[in-house]
Amino acid sequence: MDEQLSISRKINWRGKTLILIIGIILMAMTLRLPLTVVGPIIEFIREGLGISNVLAGFLTTIPLLAFALVSPFVPRISRTIGIELSLFISMLLLATGIALRSVGMTSLLLVGTIIIGVAISFGNVLLPSFFKLKFPFHVGLMMGIYSVAMNVSGGFGAGLSHPIANTTNWQIALAFPIIIVVIASLVWSPQLRHNDRIQATTTTASKLKLWRSPLAWAVTLAMGLQSFIFYTTGAWLPTIFVSQGMAADKAGWMVAIMLLAQLPLTFIMPVLADKLKNQRPIVIVLTLLYTIGFVGIAIGLTDYTVLWMICIGSAGGSSFSLAMMLFTLRTKTAYAAADLSGFAQSIGYLLAASGPVIFGWLYDQTGNWQLPIYAFLIVVAILFGSGWYAAGNKYVEEQ
16 A cells, blocks of 8 residues: 555656656647637638638637537546547547638538537546546646646647748648647557546545535636636737737737746646645736736737736636646545536636627727727636635535
8 A cells, every 4th residue: 555655656757657648748739729720810711711700709619619518528428438538539539620620611610610629628628637536646747747738739829820821821720730639649549558437436426516516616717717818819819919000920929929928837836736725826926917918908018018928828827727726626536526627617618608709799899909908807807706716725525
């Protein structure tokens, strides 16, 4: 027993464990890259297919709706066929969705985008609980590695898609993430020999009623609002910056800077959150960073756009990492973590899905981006309240 405990407390960075960690990194890269390539080239897609701004906004919203619909069922599926197999099948679905989305037809663009959302839902829900199951003493470290991989790929996707579309066409810009997906599937395939199912280990877990838990709802709101900000900024900030006089290529790289600015804190914050008794100091820091960034954009200080992007990116990295960590910090078992993750991501992404569409609608109604920019500050204020409650030292099983 002691020997097993000592082994589990230390990660062996060689052999099968190293292959597993590389597989996790590659899989994490596929969870953002297919989404962040869309925002900077949304005008190419709109003009190429002759679609409206509202439908163009739905291209970033459809995956979120898929997250909302599919996430509650992911824990059940993983308990039936196993976590590793569930994640592997999701990679095959993701490759299919990317291929269909890139054909150049409106109908296949929509179908492919739906499939992409369904596929990514599995990684979103299962990986946090997978860390609690496989690396119970290193959840913060693994969450940091996972978050950094997501944001590195997301940043490069946002920065590269516009130049690729300019040089070739928007279909190729949408298609290139499939390369990473194929590699991730191949590296992950050895894990199928260790296919685990998340099982309830206590009677408490089987009786968990998350919709009655104020803590579960606070985690859900925190999850949803940070996603609301992420997907809405990714969809519309390039357009906002172009309206302020910035070149389109540069506007795409501003989003890339925002995403890359997340990297230090996406690694540091999960490790820090894992060590803190409660995570409220993190909530205060991320709220201040968001506020500085959005106020800077709202008052039009375009000479300092890079600074605003660094602030928003740092806040985004902190809020995303904290939201992911709350699934494990506010639960006692991997079973409960998977259920909380599915619950929070289902409702949270439904909330987030409204962001790009609402902001597109606000622009259509007002003819400028000023009101939508100030709306970000309202979202940040609500995020602070929900995050403050969710960051307290308690468990959903106790409510």
